[in-house]
Amino acid sequence: MQKIKTTLLNIQGLKKGSISSANLSKSIFLGIALTFLSHNEAKAQLTATGQIRERTEIRAGQGTLQKDGEKAALFNSQRARLNLGFTGYRFKVFMALQDVRVWGQDASSINRTTTEANNGIMLHEAWGEIMLNDTTSTIQNLSLKIGRQEISYDDQKVLGGLDWLQQGRRHDAIVFKFANKGWIADVGAAFNQNKELGTGTVYNGTNSAYGAGTNGIGTMYKSFQYAYIGKKLSFGDISFLFFKDDFNKYTNVTSGTPAVTTKVYGEGVWSRNTAGFYFNSTIARKLNLTGSVYHQGGHDKDGRSISANLASITSTLQVGRKLFVGPGIDYLSGDDGIKAVTATTDNNRFDPLYGTPHKFWGSMDYFYAANGFGKQGLLNYFFKAKYNMRDNLTLLLDVHGFEAANTLSNGAGGKLSSYLGTEVDLLVKYNLTKMINIEAGYSYMKATNSMASAAVKNVTNPDLSPQFAYVMLNIKPNFLAKK
Structure with a gap:
């Protein structure tokens, strides 16, 4: 210009x-x-953006209880992303190259006699979208998006980008997208293979744990199919989601001396079905309600029949011009801790699929995160407060009360208290500029012996007062922005 x-x-x-x-x-x-x-x-528009995100963490029981007397961990992790997008006539393309590393995990110079094991470079996203309607169409959007992409809906409780995790989450999928007059309808599918094959479709999923689901599932899906329908209303949003993910069937084979049991994968899949509703509604000028209800059926990745549920509601009340407060509750079903679980017993544990657990169940990631949780389900009573001190400075406070949704066994035929602990999360967000953000957080939990028990985290001689703190610098440049 x-x-x-x-x-x-x-x-x-x-x-x-x-x-x-x-x-x-x-x-x-x-x-x-x-x-x-x-x-x-x-x-035709070209976009070129990036991200450098540095996060220094102090972990003294984050994720699971540590033993009494163990020292805290201190490390710095880094995410670097380069995002390139281009919009042309009836198409879009986007690529995000990503490198995730911990400071010091790589040698400071190249050793040509060894192969670097810590390969953090990957293609986070690479997709193309074709517009099926031309500029004369009365339909707002009708398109086909195919390739590696983030898939996020609603509040990201069951499908989300998991941005807190430095590597995030992505899927190799194809999505048919429709939008018009406040309606949104997406239909998507994925089909995974370990490599190019000459015959068969067996997939063991073990080489794809990087993108696996929540709750320590550890096995990537063989395929998925889903349908999402949403509608914007005068008082808020409402949506319906059906998601089916499939896991390759296997049998356990024991052989050798001493005996070793291995999984032998064969043809066919076990399918897990998740369906439910979400709503986000402003029922009064300063009161907002967000809620969801989901049911899981079918079979889990090990072939057990599933019958599980999730129900959640969150309220947010604006008090004055800068303060937002509100209580809420999450319920995720689980197995009865007293009854014996066998291969033929129904699985009553709700698994929040491929969502963003860090956003909902405490910053210390004790529940439904990578280390696994959910045998007895969860009740999460919480109160959240947000104060916009200035336009570029926000303070947040979350208080959680965690309780097992089902009974906990003490291992001797008796019961344990179902209360697991209380967590307090403090967070400060400061925007130095539009492209530079600084964030700092501190979390403290007062855990119970039930949390440390074999029925939950299985930690002997635990420290029941875990803590977690971090400082994060986030720089997101727009390389083509005008001065």
């Missing part, structure tokens, strides 16, 4: 004698060319 302005000034300058007539044709040609390019720029 600046070149266009300069050219126009040069052309105008001819009238004042500031340029010669010999340069007139060059100026006019350049002006026409730049005008043509600017016209095409409106139709």
